[in-house]
Amino acid sequence: MTAVIVASTDVLLATGGVVTVAARDVAAVVARGVSSPRRRARLCAHPRPSDPLHEMLICLARGTYVRPHRHAGKSESFHVIEGELDVVLFDDGGTIRDVIRMGPYQSGKAFYYRLMEPAFHTVLVNSPHALFHETTNGPFDPAAAEFANWAPPEDAPEAAEYLSALRARVIDCQDADGTAGEPQQENA
Secondary structure, eight states, rough: OOOOOEEESSSEEOOOOOOOHHHHHHHHHHHHHHHHTTTTTEEEEETTTTTTTTEEEEEETTTTTOEEEEEEEEEEEEEESSSOOEEEOTTTSSOOEEEEEEOOOGGGGOOOOEOOSOOEEEEEEEEEEEEEEOOOOOEOOOGEEETTTTTTTSSSSSOOOHHHHHHHHHTTOTTTSSSEOOOOOOOO
C-alpha cells in the first residue's frame, strides 16, 4: 500500500500520487475498525479534506452507530467489498422511506448504490463488519452535515437504545426479494 499517515484512531490518510491497496492493507483497516472505540475506521485515498473528490475504504463493525444525517449539495456512493449492511433512508420526520440491503457482488444483493439527493440516511451493519468503498464530492466540512434532530448524537446515552429500535423497525421494511423495501403496514 501507499504510505499512510495516521490522522486519528479511526482515520488513515494515503500519501503520494498513486494509491494502491492490497489484501493485507484491507485486513489492517478492518482490524483497526473492529478494535476502534467507535467501531469504525477509514483509509482516505485523497490526501486532504479540501480535495474535490473523496474516495475512502471504510470499515464499519457491527454495533457502530452512524447518526442519521444528510449532505446538501453532495452525492455519495458505496461499493461493498466485504460483509453486509443496510442503507436506511428517512423522510424529514424520521419515517423510514427505503432500506437498501447491500452485500458484495457475489451475495446477489445490491453491491452499489448512489445517493444524489439530500436525504437523511444511516448505515446498519448486519455482519461482523462491512467494508466498502465510498466516493463523495469534497471538500469535507464537518459543519456541513445536517444531523437529524429526531435521532440522538453518537455519544448520547440513548444512542444504543435508538440503534436497537431502528434495527427492529428495519426488519419490517424488507421486500420479498430482500434487496430493498418500503415500510410495510402493520396488521391490526
